[in-house]
Amino acid sequence: MSRIHPTAIVEPGAQIDDTVEIGPYAIVGAHVTIGARTTVGSHSVIEGHTTLGEDNHIGHFASIGGRPQDMKYKGEPTKLAIGNRNTIREFTTIHTGTVQDTGTTTLGDDNWIMAYVHVGHDCQIGNNVILSSNAQMAGHVLIGDHAIVGGMSGVHQFVRIGAHSMLGGASALVQDVPPFVIAAGNKAEPHGINVEGLRRRGFSADAISALRSAYRLLYKNGLSLEEAKVQLRELASAGGDGDEAVREFVDFVESSQRGIIR
CATH class of the missing domain: 2.160.10.10 (Hexapeptide repeat proteins)
Known part of the structure; x- marks a missing residue:
């Protein structure tokens, strides 16, 4: 048939x-x-x-x-x-x-x-x-693996959304979201690491802790973007379980053309 x-x-x-x-x-x-x-x-x-x-x-x-x-x-x-x-x-x-x-x-x-x-x-x-x-x-628009984009959200042209990140519903995104980060709002702002999503996908506690440290360096320590990049590179070579994830994080930040959400 x-x-x-x-x-x-x-x-x-x-x-x-x-x-x-x-x-x-x-x-x-x-x-x-x-x-x-x-x-x-x-x-x-x-x-x-x-x-x-x-x-x-x-x-x-x-x-x-x-x-x-x-x-x-x-x-x-x-x-x-x-x-x-x-x-x-x-x-x-x-x-x-x-x-x-x-x-x-x-x-x-x-x-x-x-x-x-x-x-x-x-x-x-x-x-x-x-x-x-x-x-x-x-x-x-480029969207990495395992990313989530919430309902009613608008994403500007040429924006990148990193792997394992999450954009909340009804958000307006005009700059890049680094991998592993939660973003939301109009205009979208960072709101921490996507911890629950990473746990569900098997990331170790050490890797999640390293990503939290990377997030603090970028967003919470009052550093300029260039200062944060230097310290992020140092963190990515610490020799721990989270090195690969942190390298992905900083590589994304360094390659951004539109700039990252701040």
């Missing part, structure tokens, strides 16, 4: 695994590839040069692979690449990239994308990320 509903439209050229299920009135474009055991909800549109891996679930009325909302876009064949085991819920919009960046918007594996989320052009979303309902990512 066919897994494609008779009212769905799959354009010639689309590469659809035999195990894919496509619901009523869904539309799949000619340049789309969909991997095994993926389900596409009713009325959803998957278009553009879009690739979905295996075991993804696309909710009803989602719009995947649409043209970037960028006035410089002139119809170039840019791409959207989505990995495996992602849940993308109702009315989510995810756009392809632009030639002004890498040309590809990416979404990794095992992400949980709730209803009405927008992922703009050229965003790079890692693995095991949670984007809560109505979270809005402007173009060129």
Whole structure:
């Protein structure tokens, strides 16, 4: 029995695994590839040069692979690449990239994308990320693994959200959030280390303690950013269990282009 509903439209050229299920009135474009055991909800549109891996679930009325909302876009064949085991819920919009960046918007594996989320052009979303309902990512946003973005939050273009960080609901984020940090507010400000999330993911007590020390150096000791960077580098070479995490923290801070939340 066919897994494609008779009212769905799959354009010639689309590469659809035999195990894919496509619901009523869904539309799949000619340049789309969909991997095994993926389900596409009713009325959803998957278009553009879009690739979905295996075991993804696309909710009803989602719009995947649409043209970037960028006035410089002139119809170039840019791409959207989505990995495996992602849940993308109702009315989510995810756009392809632009030639002004890498040309590809990416979404990794095992992400949980709730209803009405927008992922703009050229965003790079890692693995095991949670984007809560109505979270809005402007173009060129980078989000690290295991990060959480709260519902109704807006993220400015070119902002980075570090791994294992958490942005609270209804926040306005205009600068980078370092990894492992909790941020919230309009405009978003730092509110400590994401201790509970780190414990759940198996970080040791020593690693969490080292990250707390790194946070105090950056935010609580009255140091300038350059002074804090020097002391953070020293902390990252202390020879303890938290060295790798602290190095990730300070590498992120040192590579920030928009500046970090302060």
